[in-house]
Amino acid sequence: MDNEFNIQEQTSLSLSTRLALFWRHGDQLFKAIIIIAAALIIVLGTAIGYELWINSELSRKAFGLSFLFSTRWDPAIDRMFGAFPFIQGTLVTSFIALLFAVPIGLGVAIFLAELAPTWLSRPLGLLVELLAAVPSVVYGFWGLFAFIPFLVRPLSESLNQHLGFLPIFQGPVFGPSRLAAGLILAIMILPTISAVSRDVFRAIPVTQREASLALGATRWETISQVLVPYGLSGLLGAVILGLGRALGETIAVTMVIGNNLDISSSVLHPGYTMASIIANEFTEATYDLYLHALIEVALILFIVTLGMNMIARLLVWRVSGKTKHEARA
Amino acid sequence: MNRVMINPKVHSLHNYRRKTTNMIMLVLAGVSTVIAIVPLVWILFYVIIKGAAALSWDFFTKLPTPAGVPGGGLANAVVGSVITVGIGVIIAAPVGVLAAFYLLSSQTKPFGQVVRFATDVIAGVPSIVMGIFAYTLIVLPQGHFSALAGGIVLAFIMLPIIVRTTEEMLKLVPNSLREGSLALGATEWRSSFSIILPAAFNGVLTGLMLAIARGAGEAAPMLFTAFGNPFMSVSLNEPIATLPQTIFVYAISPYKDWQAKAWATALVLIVLVFSLNILSRVIIWWRARQLGSGNR
Numbered sequence: 001m002d003n004e005f006n007i008q009e010q011t012s013l014s015l016s017t018r019l020a021l022f023w024r025h026g027d028q029l030f031k032a033i034i035i036i037a038a039a040l041i042i043v044l045g046t047a048i049g050y051e052l053w054i055n056s057e058l059s060r061k062a063f064g065l066s067f068l069f070s071t072r073w074d075p076a077i078d079r080m081f082g083a084f085p086f087i088q089g090t091l092v093t094s095f096i097a098l099l100f101a102v103p104i105g106l107g108v109a110i111f112l113a114e115l116a117p118t119w120l121s122r123p124l125g126l127l128v129e130l131l132a133a134v135p136s137v138v139y140g141f142w143g144l145f146a147f148i149p150f151l152v153r154p155l156s157e158s159l160n161q162h163l164g165f166l167p168i169f170q171g172p173v174f175g176p177s178r179l180a181a182g183l184i185l186a187i188m189i190l191p192t193i194s195a196v197s198r199d200v201f202r203a204i205p206v207t208q209r210e211a212s213l214a215l216g217a218t219r220w221e222t223i224s225q226v227l228v229p230y231g232l233s234g235l236l237g238a239v240i241l242g243l244g245r246a247l248g249e250t251i252a253v254t255m256v257i258g259n260n261l262d263i264s265s266s267v268l269h270p271g272y273t274m275a276s277i278i279a280n281e282f283t284e285a286t287y288d289l290y291l292h293a294l295i296e297v298a299l300i301l302f303i304v305t306l307g308m309n310m311i312a313r314l315l316v317w318r319v320s321g322k323t324k325h326e327a328r329a
Numbered sequence: 330m331n332r333v334m335i336n337p338k339v340h341s342l343h344n345y346r347r348k349t350t351n352m353i354m355l356v357l358a359g360v361s362t363v364i365a366i367v368p369l370v371w372i373l374f375y376v377i378i379k380g381a382a383a384l385s386w387d388f389f390t391k392l393p394t395p396a397g398v399p400g401g402g403l404a405n406a407v408v409g410s411v412i413t414v415g416i417g418v419i420i421a422a423p424v425g426v427l428a429a430f431y432l433l434s435s436q437t438k439p440f441g442q443v444v445r446f447a448t449d450v451i452a453g454v455p456s457i458v459m460g461i462f463a464y465t466l467i468v469l470p471q472g473h474f475s476a477l478a479g480g481i482v483l484a485f486i487m488l489p490i491i492v493r494t495t496e497e498m499l500k501l502v503p504n505s506l507r508e509g510s511l512a513l514g515a516t517e518w519r520s521s522f523s524i525i526l527p528a529a530f531n532g533v534l535t536g537l538m539l540a541i542a543r544g545a546g547e548a549a550p551m552l553f554t555a556f557g558n559p560f561m562s563v564s565l566n567e568p569i570a571t572l573p574q575t576i577f578v579y580a581i582s583p584y585k586d587w588q589a590k591a592w593a594t595a596l597v598l599i600v601l602v603f604s605l606n607i608l609s610r611v612i613i614w615w616r617a618r619q620l621g622s623g624n625r
Contacts, residue, residue, distance in 0.1 A: 030518035034434070037427035038444045041492065044485060045451050048458065051465045107361025115355060116362075124362060126610055131369050133606045135546025137573045138595045141580045142372050145379075145588075187368045194365065218351035241453065248455020250549035251577060275457050275549070282461070282553050298461040302454065309453035313446060 048302060056296035058289050067296060071263055075281070081293035083300065085261050089178060089271040093253065094246040096182025096267065097189055102239055104186075105193030109238075110223055112194070113201035125198065132191035140255030143184045144176075148256060152180040156268045170266040176258030179267040184252050189242035196241055200234035200319050201227060234319030240312035244305045250275040274301050373599070380596025383589035388597070393559055396584040403594060405561045409476065409569040413555055414544045416480025416565075417487050422537055425491030429536075430521055432496045445496075452489035459485050460550025468554060476562070476569035479555025486547060487540035494539055498532020499525060501616060531616055535609040542605040546598060548573035572598050 059067065063081060070082020108128055112121045156173045163169045204227055212222040228235065258270025259280055272280075274297050285291040387402040394401030428444065435441030463482035468474055502525050510520035526533065548571075551557070556568035557578065572594050579591035 026519075027517045030516075030521070031434075034427045034431035035440075037424045038431035038440075040424055041428060041444055041451065041488065042447050044488070045447050045454075047466070048454065048462045051462050052458070055465045055469075104361040104364055107358040108365050111358040111362045115358060122614075124366070126607070127369060128362070128365050129610075130603060130606060131365070133542060133546075133602050134369075134372060135548070135573055135598055135602060137546070137548040137576045137580070138372065138376065138599060141576060141591060141595055142375055144580065146371065146375050190365055218347055220351040220354040221347065224354075244453050248453075248457065250455065250457040251573075255577070255581065275455060278457055278461065279549055279552055282464075283556075295461055295465070298458050302458045305453055305455055305458070306450060309450045310446075312453075313449045 049299075049306075052295055052299040052302055056292045056299050059292035059296040062289065063293075067293075068300070073261055073277075075285070075290045075293075079287075079289060081289070083274065083293075083297050085263055086272050086274040086277045086297060087300075088263060089257070090247055090273040090275070092178050092267060092271065093182040093185055093257070093273055094243055096179060097185035097246045098239065098243060100183065100186035101190045101193055101242055105190050105238070105242065106197055106235070108190070108194035109197035109201055113198045114219070114223060114227070125195070128194055129191050131187065132195070136188070136249060136251040137255075139184055139188060140252035143180065143252060143256040147184065148175045148180050152177070152183060155179075160268060167265040168267050170264075171268065173268050174258060174270050176256050176270050177268050178257060178271045181253045181257040181271070181273070182267070184256055185246045185249055188249060188252065189245045192245050193238050193242040196238035196316060197231075197235050200231040200238060200316065203234070203319055204230050231319050233315040237312040237315030237319075240308050240315070244308035244312065247308070248275055248301060248305050250279050254279045274298075376592065376595050376599055379589075379592035380594075380599075383593040384596055385593075388590075388593055392561055393590075396582065396587055399586060401590075403570075403572070403575060403590060405558065406570040406572045406575040406594070407597075408561065408563060409479075409555065409558070410545060410572045412476055412563065412565075412569060413479040413483055413551070413571055414541055416477065417483030417544045418537060418541060420481065420484035421487040421491055421540065425488050425536070425540075426495050426526075426533060428492045429495035429499055430525075432492070433499045433525075434517075445493075448489045448492050452493070455549075456482075456486055456547050457549040460553055463550065464553045473566075474554060474556035474568040475566050476555055477565040479551050479569060479571065480565075482550045482554045483544040483547060486550070487544050490540045490543055491536045494536030495529075495533050498529045498535060498613070498616065501532065502528045531612050535612050535616075538605045538609040542602045542609075546573055546602055548577045552577075 059081060063070065067081065067083055068087065069084055070080070071084045072078070072080045072082045073085060074080045112125050112128075116124060153173070153175050156177065156179060159169045160171045160173050164171060208226055208230055209222055212226040213219070217225070253273050254276035257273060257276055259272055259276060260270035261272060262269060264271070278294055278298055278301075282291075282294050285294055385402075387400065388404075389402060389407055390404055391400070391402035392404055428448075432441055432445055459482055463478055463485065467478040467481060471478075506524055506528055507520050510524040511517070515523070551571050551574040555571055555574065557574050558568045558570045562569050576591045576594045576598070579587040579594070582588065
């Protein structure tokens with residue numbers, strides 16, 4: 001009865017008052033809509049994991065944990081699938097990438113955040129970040145036609161010549177190789193590492209620097225003994241973010257790694273990564289088990305990169321504080 | 330300088346070493362910045378030289394010719410890229426902007442933190458994994474590759490970029506504007522759409538531009554969603570060619586004229602992506618200075 005009365009009363013109100021009432025109720029609707037939009041992001045993340053899990057069932061049931069350690073990837077004859085060659089390839093290329101990108105990336109961050117004046121650090125920072133904007137396929141194309149013939153191949157040959165007694169530099173020398181992929185990845189993750197660690201340095205209170213300099217420390221001593229320890233977890237986060245990017249990078253790696261299933265200790269040998277096997281064979285997967293095996297590779301990649309990113313973000317957040325602007329990767 | 334020390338000789342040697350180390354390390358930091366920029370310059374010059382030679386008006390207006398037949402263009406891939414990126418933006422932009430409003434209104438709430446965290450984490454999911462996800466979600470049930478699937482996977486990739494950039498730009502709008510609007514009796518959502526959004530319009534545009542730049546360059550997820558198509562297609566239900574996926578196919582082909590077309594495509598893509606990135610960054614700096622906030 002109360003309800004009826006209310007409706008009657010409302011209909012007797014003027015149009016403008018009713019509109020005003022609607023606007024107020026609109027607030028509730030607005031709140032609901034923006035919460036749903038925000039929740040969609042979490043739904044998206046969950047749905048990715050769910051779909052990959054469901055659609056890799058045949059492979060998970062058939063091979064279990066041995067999928068991770070088996071070196072046999074034989075879709076043509078025995079229909080046996082083991083992802084070890086790709087896991088190894090991914091680890092080796094990512095390691096090479098970190099080896100080069102971490103010191104250079106930190107150097108860039110230190111230069112941009114601590115040394116260069118604003119008029120210089122701003123355009124330079126933009127240039128370095130533009131490296132992140134170059135499409136992956138352009139990196140691969142350039143790698144194939146310019147980077148490998150002019151730099152990687154000569155480098156590989158001299159490494160093989162002088163250090164060929166080491167298993168990791170054994171020949172024969174090919175153009176496309178794990179080294180080529182690792183070096184391209186180094187260039188690709190450099191902007192991630194330098195941009196995030198630059199923001200970490202900038203988030204450190206200026207009093208830390210002043211105190212250290214006032215005590216007579218040089219600028220390098222201030223950086224290495226005060227700022228780096230202070231921002232250590234954030235810098236670690238930057239490196240892990242870079243690693244996460246290296247693990248999942250696909251097209252550029254597919255174009256320069258040579259796509260070879262051999263397990264070799266040599267970085268000069270062509271290889272395969274988890275991402276590149278998916279890019280190369282997914283549309284050729286003619287039967288369900290094959291398809292599911294490839295999706296399981298994607299599942300592993302998803303879980304690993306998810307874990308990496310969670311750790312990295314938590315580490316970066318710890319330094320820059322939750323309300324401050326966090327670095328974009 | 331340090332006359333207080335008891336043994337000035339030893340001390341000056343020590344200081345000399347400290348200063349030298351300082352000098353060397355600071356120079357090394359500068360050198361690494363130069364090293365970091367070398368690949369950018371190399372790629373840029375290489376793509377411009379190779380691409381400019383192969384670029385012509387036909388590139389945008391004509392369809393591909395069979396390998397070995399000179400002439401022709403990549404109008405199909407240009408159209409395909411516009412369609413897939415367009416679908417991506419149409420889906421991701423409204424959701425992203427609304428989610429950013431939620432994050433703005435819940436700076437300290439736990440769910441807001443969870444969403445912010447999830448957004449950052451999802452931004453790090455490899456695009457190839459996104460491609461597989463879209464394949465299982467759309468291509469597998471439908472039974473065929475399609476432009477729609479390609480657009481949707483781009484939406485997934487763009488969403489976190491739009492959310493985070495938009496939130497940062499909404500945060501730059503002074504709170505007094507919002508409070509003023511509320512004090513005048515406007516509701517929360519009218520303040521959001523009529524006051525905050527227009528004030529942050531350039532910023533929101535920035536997020537969209539960065540998202541478009543990212544989506545326009547994605548090749549990996551397109552391999553098994555949009556798939557590629559040598560013919561002109563504007564249907565959402567058919568496979569469709571895109572620029573980055575065409576580069577991939579043409580670059581690893583043995584035909585010289587296909588490779589030349591791939592360079593031209595790379596040039597078009599790089600010019601597009603770089604101008605979007607530079608423009609958006611200029612807008613961000615300009616906004617930050619205008620609004621006098623601490624954002625860099």
